[in-house]
Amino acid sequence: MDLRARLALALRREREGAGLSVSELARRAGVSKATVSQLESGSGNPSVETLWAIGDALGVPFSTLVDDRAPAARLIRLGDHAGVPSAASPYLATLLSAAAPGTRRDIYLIQAEPGEPRRSLPHRSGTTEHMVLVSGEAVVGPDDAPELLHPGDYLSYAGDAPHIFEARSPGTSAVLVSELR
Structure with a gap:
């Protein structure tokens, strides 16, 4: 699963789990409602700053939003993983x-x-x-x-x-x- 799809799933899961609307999450993170909506639809292209702000607003680490939850053995070659x-x-x-x-x-x-x-x-x-x-x-x-x-x-x-x-x-x-x- 690519980064955008993982982010979309994780963001919706964490936002709904926190009982927040898209508007409230956007307000708390200091980003636009459109940005949160785009990220949840898998069409956004976020910056590090945006993801940190959203993670902080949700009370979760940055990694919760982007991790692919890979199996125990994991090799990441330089250039093969999107940052x-x-x-x-x-x-x-x-x-x-x-x-x-x-x-x-x-x-x-x-x-x-x-x-x-x-x-x-x-x-x-x-x-x-x-x-x-x-x-x-x-x-x-x-x-x-x-x-x-x-x-x-x-x-x-x-x-x-x-x-x-x-x-x-x-x-x-x-x-x-x-x-x-």
Whole structure:
């Protein structure tokens, strides 16, 4: 099942499970009613920011909306899996592993190019992000104290505060683990 179809099913399931109308979800997420309707019909093309806002409004992690609930053994080859682009910066987030029931962590592959930084609003309270830079160079972390990372560097920071990811060289990639305590 492709990303749009998975998103449509998950979004409707979570919205109805929360007892929210399309209008109320749109209001809470700060997006248009048309955007929510298009996503539920499988015709929308959302940005990372839109999906984070909708997930936060529903009280569910981003991964709940895009995970394909694959079997235990799972291989994802670079380029074979559709990611979700940012609307504001050259940044692509690909969910590699969603949190299993009873756990609270998701794993993403981040691919970014130099340009406008990816600025994230605070996620749910208690969120910590763990970043390992794989290639390139990037400024990452809390808005008020980001760090310059090189390949192999690891950084842990509060995801429930404003934070940034800014690629400083072409072909920058990282593995991001988001956990909620």
